[in-house]
Amino acid sequence: MSDYPTTRPYRVRQAANRGSYDRETVHAILDAGYVAHIAFVTRSGPVALPMFYVRDGESVLFHGSRGARFMKELTPGTDMCFTVTHLDGLVLARSAFHHSMNYRSVMAHGKPELVCGPEKDRAMALFTARVRDGRPDGERPPNAKELKATDVLRLPLVEVAAKVRSGGPLDDEEDMSLPVWAGVIPMQVTFGEAVRDVAALPEG
Amino acid sequence: MSDYPTTRPYRVRQAANRGSYDRETVHAILDAGYVAHIAFVTRSGPVALPMFYVRDGESVLFHGSRGARFMKELTPGTDMCFTVTHLDGLVLARSAFHHSMNYRSVMAHGKPELVCGPEKDRAMALFTARVRDGRPDGERPPNAKELKATDVLRLPLVEVAAKVRSGGPLDDEEDMSLPVWAGVIPMQVTFGEAVRDVAALPEG
Numbered sequence: 255m256s257d258y259p260t261t262r263p264y265r266v267r268q269a270a271n272r273g274s275y276d277r278e279t280v281h282a283i284l285d286a287g288y289v290a291h292i293a294f295v296t297r298s299g300p301v302a303l304p305m306f307y308v309r310d311g312e313s314v315l316f317h318g319s320r321g322a323r324f325m326k327e328l329t330p331g332t333d334m335c336f337t338v339t340h341l342d343g344l345v346l347a348r349s350a351f352h353h354s355m356n357y358r359s360v361m362a363h364g365k366p367e368l369v370c371g372p373e374k375d376r377a378m379a380l381f382t383a384r385v386r387d388g389r390p391d392g393e394r395p396p397n398a399k400e401l402k403a404t405d406v407l408r409l410p411l412v413e414v415a416a417k418v419r420s421g422g423p424l425d426d427e428e429d430m431s432l433p434v435w436a437g438v439i440p441m442q443v444t445f446g447e448a449v450r451d452v453a454a455l456p457e458g
Numbered sequence: 459m460s461d462y463p464t465t466r467p468y469r470v471r472q473a474a475n476r477g478s479y480d481r482e483t484v485h486a487i488l489d490a491g492y493v494a495h496i497a498f499v500t501r502s503g504p505v506a507l508p509m510f511y512v513r514d515g516e517s518v519l520f521h522g523s524r525g526a527r528f529m530k531e532l533t534p535g536t537d538m539c540f541t542v543t544h545l546d547g548l549v550l551a552r553s554a555f556h557h558s559m560n561y562r563s564v565m566a567h568g569k570p571e572l573v574c575g576p577e578k579d580r581a582m583a584l585f586t587a588r589v590r591d592g593r594p595d596g597e598r599p600p601n602a603k604e605l606k607a608t609d610v611l612r613l614p615l616v617e618v619a620a621k622v623r624s625g626g627p628l629d630d631e632e633d634m635s636l637p638v639w640a641g642v643i644p645m646q647v648t649f650g651e652a653v654r655d656v657a658a659l660p661e662g
Contacts, residue, residue: 268526288559289545291495293506302497302506304543304563322472339508341493341647344589349598350582351608353589355492359508378554385548385557392638394553404555422655434596437654443545446644451626 258414266417274416283360283416284309284338288384290316293335296327307336308377308384310408314362315369315377317406325405328366336362336409343440347423348432354419356438362414369406377406387445462618470621478620487564487620488513488542492588494520497539500531511540512584514612518566519573519581521610529609532570540566540613548643551627552636558623560642566618573610581610591649 256275266273274280284307291302303324307316314336318325328334342356369377378396386393396404423436460479470477478484488511495506507528511520518540522529532538546560573581582600590597600608627640 268523268528288548289543289561291497291506291508291541291543293495293497293504293539295499295504299537299539299567300497300499300504301539301567302495302541302565304495304541304561306559319472324472333503335497335503335505337495337506337508339493339495343650344492344591346590346593347597349600349604350586351598351600351604353586353597355510355589357493357508361506363503363505382554382557385559386550387548387643389550389639392636393551393557393640394555394633394636396553396555400553400555422653429598432596432598435593435654436597437652439591439652440650441647442650443645444648446547446646448641448643449626450639450641 258411260415266415269417269419272417272419274418275414279416279418280360280411280414281309283340283358283418284314286340286358287338290314290336290338292316292328293337294328294332296324306381306385307338308380310377310380312411313408314411315380315406315408317377317381317404320403320405328407330368330407331365334364334366334409336364340443341441342420343438345419345423345438346436348425348429348434348436352423352425354423356419356421356440358416358418360414360416362409362411364409364413366407366409369408374401374406377408378404462615464619470619473621473623476621476623478622479618483620483622484564484615484618485513487544487562487622488518490544490562491542494518494540494542496520496532497541498532498536500528510585511542512588514581514584516615517612518615519584519610519612521581521585521608524607524609532611534572534611535569538568538570538613540568544647545645546624547645549623549627550640550643552629552633552638552640556627556629558627560623560625560644562620562622564618564620566613566615568613568617570611570613573612578605578610581612582608
C-alpha cells in the first residue's frame with residue numbers, strides 16, 4: 255500500500271526496507287520539523303540550504319526575501335530536492351561496522367511554484383502560526399511592503415518518500431557474545447523555558 | 459579577521475552580518491553535529507542527502523556503502539555542498555514579519571576526495587568514536603570485507619562559512635509597544651537514557 259509513487263528514480267534503494275511511501279508517515283515526519291534542507295543548482299554549483307517550512311496538505315511551503323540570491327535562482331520550474339531529517343538516537347553495535355543511527359527523514363523532489371494572492375496571505379498565516387507554536391496570536395500581520403518583500407514557494411508532495419530507522423543494533427550472530435555495551439542512546443529536540451524579550455526603546 | 463576566504467561566490471550575502479569565516483566558529487558548529495545535508499547533482503537531478511560525518515582538522519569525513527547509488531554518483535571531483543544546521547530557538551517578534559529562528563549553520567563547497575589506506579583506517583576509527591560518544595571502546599573493528607564495502611570521502615574545509623543568529627526579536631520601533639508576547643523559545647538536542655540491547659541468539 256503506497257500513497258505516493260514508488261517508481262524510479264526516487265524510490266529508496268539503499269536499505270530499501272526502511273523506505274515508506276504512505277501519507278501518514280510522510281506527514282508526521284514533516285509536521286515534526288521546522289527546518290528542511292533544500293538542494294538545487296545555482297550558477298556556482300549545487301547548494302544545500304537550510305529553510306524554514308510548513309506542510310500545507312499535500313505541499314510544503316517555504317519563503318524567503320525577494321532580494322535573496324537563492325530566491326532569484328530557485329525560480330518556479332527549477333529542479334529541487336527537499337529533505338527533512340530528525341536524528342532519534344545513536345545506535346551502538348557489537349561491531350563498528352554495525353554502529354548506526356536512528357532517524358526519520360523525508361525526501362521530496364519536484365519543481366517549486368510561486369504562491370500569490372489570497373493563497374500567499376494564507377501561507378504567511380501558516381508560517382506565523384508555526385513559529386508561534388501554540389502561543390496566542392496578536393502580532394502585527396505583514397503589511398503590503400513586507401508582503402511584497404517576501405516570496406513564497408510551494409513544492410507539491412508528489413515524488414516523495416520517507417526513510418526511517420528505529421530500534422537496536424543489528425549485529426552479526428558471531429558478534430553477539432562480545433563483552434561490549436550495545437544499545438541505543440536516544441536523542442530528541444526539547445524546548446527550553448521561554449525567554450521574554452525585555453528590549454525597550456531608548457528613553458526620551 | 460578571517461581564517462577562511464570571504465570571496466565570491468560563497469560568502470554569506472543575505473543577512474551578511476550573520477556570516478562568519480573564522481575557524482573557531484566553524485569548527486564548533488561542525489563538532490556539535492552528527493548529520494550534515496550534502497547536495498550534489500545526480501543523473502536524476504539535485505539531491506539533499508542526510509549524512510553522518512565527523513570533522514578531522516580542516517576536513518569533514520563521511521562514508522557510505524560502496525554499493526549505494528550516492529557513492530557511485532558522488533565521485534571524487536564532483537561539485538558538492540555540505541551543510542550542517544543546528545536550530546536553537548523560535549524567535550517571536552511583535553510583528554509576523556520579524557518572527558525568526560535562532561540557528562548555527564556551516565556551509566562548505568568543494569569536491570570530495572576518496573580516503574584510502576591507513577587514512578581510511580583512521581577515518582573509520584573517528585566515525586566509531588563519534589557514535590560511541592564517550593563510551594569505552596571494545597566493539598569489533600571492521601574486517602577486510604567490511605572495509606572494502608565502505609567508501610570514505612573527505613571534503614577539505616576551504617570554501618566554508620558559518621552563519622549564526624542568536625538573541626531576541628528585532629522589531630520595528632513602532633511595534634515595540636504592541637501588547638503581545640515577544641521573546642525566544644529555546645530549542646536544543648538532548649540525550650535520553652541509554653537503552654541496552656537485550657537481543658540474544660535463539661537458544662539451542
